Amino acid sequence: MSDETPNDTRDSNGRFVKRAAETAHRLHTPSEEGVHPVAKILFGWTENKRSGTFIFWGVAVLSMVLIVADLGVPRHEYVEIAHATGFYALWGFCSFAFVVLMGWPLARLLRRKEDYYGDPGGPPVDIDPDMPVEPSAEGTYHYEGDED
Numbered sequence: 001m002s003d004e005t006p007n008d009t010r011d012s013n014g015r016f017v018k019r020a021a022e023t024a025h026r027l028h029t030p031s032e033e034g035v036h037p038v039a040k041i042l043f044g045w046t047e048n049k050r051s052g053t054f055i056f057w058g059v060a061v062l063s064m065v066l067i068v069a070d071l072g073v074p075r076h077e078y079v080e081i082a083h084a085t086g087f088y089a090l091w092g093f094c095s096f097a098f099v100v101l102m103g104w105p106l107a108r109l110l111r112r113k114e115d116y117y118g119d120p121g122g123p124p125v126d127i128d129p130d131m132p133v134e135p136s137a138e139g140t141y142h143y144e145g146d147e148d
Contacts, residue, residue, distance in 0.1 A: 063089065067085065067086045070085055070088075071085060
């Protein structure tokens with residue numbers, strides 16, 4: 001009986017070198033750093049020191065291309081200022097900046113003080129910590145499956 005398996009898949013002892021299960025296991029087991037292998041494949045490029053610079057210049061070039069393309073698009077606007085080149089880019093940026101900057105006053109309006117729910121390090125003010133807690137005389141509720 002001859003072994004028809006190619007020699008590159010077995011080691012010197014005859015065991016398989018690469019198995020499909022081992023490959024699949026490696027694809028779903030996080031590394032020692034705690035990084036999932038699929039995340040490394042999808043987002044590993046962000047570890048490069050220049051990736052932020054590439055994104056910045058890519059968005060800048062795309063913005064310039066869109067503003068130049070804006071010159072060739074015929075407009076049928078109701079407001080005269082909308083005919084200006086780059087109007088919608090400026091309008092979008094100003095609207096976004098307004099929404100982001102309005103988050104500060106809104107947060108000040110809605111934010112609670114740190115001790116709103118009481119002191120996080122101790123019992124509530126109206127409870128005496130030295131008073132022993134007595135068990136309830138009512139008992140507990142019986143649930144399905146509990147024995148009487």
